């Protein structure tokens with residue numbers, strides 16, 4: 185396996201109830217390279233969270249393998265290393281916050297691990313800056329907005345210095361400005377070299393990724409760059425998914441004979457294409 189592979193999943197199958205015939209993940213193979221930003225899309229119940237929980241050994245394969253930087257998640261002795269390399273952020277920030285002051289919350293896991301105090305200071309400062317909540321470090325988490333709370337949760341995970349961050353609908357409970365702020369944090373982390381896997385129902389978010397995986401009924405059914413995935417809306421509709429608004433506008437304009445480039449998927453590209461037309 186090349187050194188730059190972060191996650192490698194081979195023919196993964198998993199059932200919550202081995203007595204039942206349906207698999208929640210039903211034969212998934214994928215690779216995520218280091219530094220990549222991968223978005224995972226799919227209708228409710230298609231197995232996204234189940235797959236994500238295999239990335240840091242919260243769940244273990246019924247069959248097939250999951251390798252984290254080459255480490256098999258079924259190897260007990262590697263559990264600590266795997267959990268340290270792959271951090272998870274979930275949907276509800278309130279369930280992820282434990283302390284009454286932001287910086288204490290970010291330090292919580294490190295203190296539990298017995299990291300020496302001066303190192304904790306350096307690491308939480310770095311994490312709070314990266315997550316964009318430095319100026320809130322002395323605030324009470326319950327007084328923060330949803331987006332700020334979620335960035336506190338991200339900082340807590342980043343303080344562990346993971347190589348990979350898995351976000352399972354981390355923006356689902358946020359308002360548009362909270363979502364934008366978390367997306368901004370994701371971009372900063374990615375620029376810092378952290379691999380990102382983001383499960384999302386927001387197409388605008390997926391449009392920012394390097395690569396999109398679409399799941400349906402426990403399998404990966406489409407895979408490609410956002411441009412590839414969003415240039416064929418009819419394939420997405422088959423899996424009960426939509427294209428981003430910019431791509432929708434592109435397709436509506438095409439119906440009345442106004443052609444924008446097929447790769448128009450972000451508001452910026454859409455604005456540029458319209459500007460060219462109007463010139």
Ligand SMILES: Nc1ncnc2c1ncn2[C@@H]1O[C@H](COP(=O)(O)OP(=O)(O)OP(=O)(O)O)[C@@H](O)[C@H]1O
Nearest residue numbers: 200201207208226227228229230231232233234235
């Ligand atoms: N703890 C559980 N016990 C039993 N079945 C479960 C459990 N969690 C999920 N499932 C089932 O496994 C399948 C996949 O669920 P999963 O939560 O992975 O889907 P998802 O794509 O994350 O959905 P959503 O978009 O709603 O979050 C579904 O049929 C679901 O009902």
Ligand SMILES: [Mg+2]
Nearest residue numbers: 232233234352
């Ligand atoms: Mg889910």
